[in-house]
Amino acid sequence: VETFEKRFAEYIGVDYALAVSNGTVALDLALKALGITSGDEVLVPDFTFIATANAVLFQGAKPVFVDIDPVSLNIDPAKIEQKITEKTRAILPVVIFGNPAGLDKVCEIADRHNLPVIEDSCEGLGSILGPKKVGSFGTMSVFGFYPNKQITTGEGGMILTDDDKLADACISLRNQGRSRM
Numbered sequence: 001v002e003t004f005e006k007r008f009a010e011y012i013g014v015d016y017a018l019a020v021s022n023g024t025v026a027l028d029l030a031l032k033a034l035g036i037t038s039g040d041e042v043l044v045p046d047f048t049f050i051a052t053a054n055a056v057l058f059q060g061a062k063p064v065f066v067d068i069d070p071v072s073l074n075i076d077p078a079k080i081e082q083k084i085t086e087k088t089r090a091i092l093p094v095v096i097f098g099n100p101a102g103l104d105k106v107c108e109i110a111d112r113h114n115l116p117v118i119e120d121s122c123e124g125l126g127s128i129l130g131p132k133k134v135g136s137f138g139t140m141s142v143f144g145f146y147p148n149k150q151i152t153t154g155e156g157g158m159i160l161t162d163d164d165k166l167a168d169a170c171i172s173l174r175n176q177g178r179s180r181m
Helices: 002-012 023-035 050-058 077-083 103-112 164-174
Strands: 015-022 041-045 062-066 088-091 117-121 140-144 158-160
Touching: 002 015, 002 158, 015 023, 015 164, 023 050, 023 103, 023 117, 023 140, 023 158, 023 164, 041 050, 050 062, 062 077, 062 164, 088 103
Parallel strands: 041 062, 041 088, 117 140
Antiparallel strands: 015 158, 140 158
């Protein structure tokens, strides 16, 4: 597993890749690592697989749905700022059908508002926007390897980040509270 994680991180261009059981667990652990909890809000696109909103609900937080761009089918960056409130703690864009359109703009908006971005890249493996690969834009990103994805392991998921503390938190969360061994 460790070798696969290292190679996956190198392929995407991030420091850490952490294998988990599936993409939903990856979302769950990423939100937990960021400290998302009851009373918080997370912006999500209104067109996505239900696991995106469910992962937010698992934290006791509220998914706030943002309209999508009718061409890309991704979260519409022009609609994000009107949904940000004092309770907003993160933005969770989804790369729909491998199309990363607007992901860079989402990250720019998040930076302006000091919000982390969790890229749901479960459908985006191999996609590129400008010089960057999908999975390298956000504070964290997640991939899934379910049978309907670009590559499959029957199940499986991956959390990616460049942040040492978030990587350590996810390692601990996936390992019943134990740190790296």
